[in-house]
Amino acid sequence: MFQDRSRFKIEVCANSVNSVLAAKEAGADRVELCAGMPEGGTTPSYGCIAGACAVGGIKVNVIVRSRGGDFLYDAVERQEMLRDIRIVKELGAHGVVFGMLREDGSIDEEFLRQCMQEAAPLPVTFHRAFDRCADPVQALEVLESCGVTRLLTSGQRSNALLGSELIARLIQKAKRIIVMPGCGVSAENIALIAQKTGAVEFHLSGRVRQESKMSFRHIEFDKEEHVAIDGYAYQISGVEKIRAAIGALL
Secondary structure, three states: OOOOHHHOEEEEEEOOHHHHHHHHHHOOOEEEEOEOHHHOOEOOOHHHHHHHHHHOOOEEEEEOOOOOOOOOOOHHHHHHHHHHHHHHHHOOOOEEEEOOEOOOOOEOHHHHHHHHHHHOOOOEEEOHHHHHOOOHHHHHHHHHHHOOOEEEEOOOOOOOOOOHHHHHHHHHHOOOOEEEEEOOOOOOOHHHHHHHHOOOEEEEOOEEEEEOOOOOOOHHHOOOOOOOOOOOEEEEEOHHHHHHHHHHOO
């Protein structure tokens, strides 16, 4: 589809330094570093950020999100996020990722501008809080007026392929901002998403299940009914999945 590798960019949603290493090995251009993937991504630990930025050879954008749930933040959470942005910069991140809404589903422009000021001069990505906006076209205009570099969106659908029609409209309307499809992007559909939307940057996780190497497993905690995660396995970015997605665009 693309004539050469330099014509498109791949961003990997990475949840650890090991995932950053996998993304680099696979040939990705950038990672969005986050914790709390089951919650849609939250601010990672400072040790993780420092380790990721020390990898070198791949850009590290760090998500700043105080909690899961909605994107309507109170005064305490806002101060937490502003402090996190300052520390993320100090730790050497190449960019910052955040998003915030008002009660009526519009972009919280006042708080966005505060965060933009703290993040400067780093580029900013507005994450999938956008997909909860009441009016996506108006929201796009607000993001551009605030100087946001990049928008991550699934086109307000459950995945980017289903949302490709809106993503294509946003790309056509965008004057300065980069519109990047994300959510459910894989080697199997990335070329079709590119064709339908005209996008040149793509966000994917490429996650694989990593089984625990524990030889002893306490039967009491093997399957905890009140816990939604597996205590003896975790997710990590998979080199081959990322490579396959890149290959599908060439």
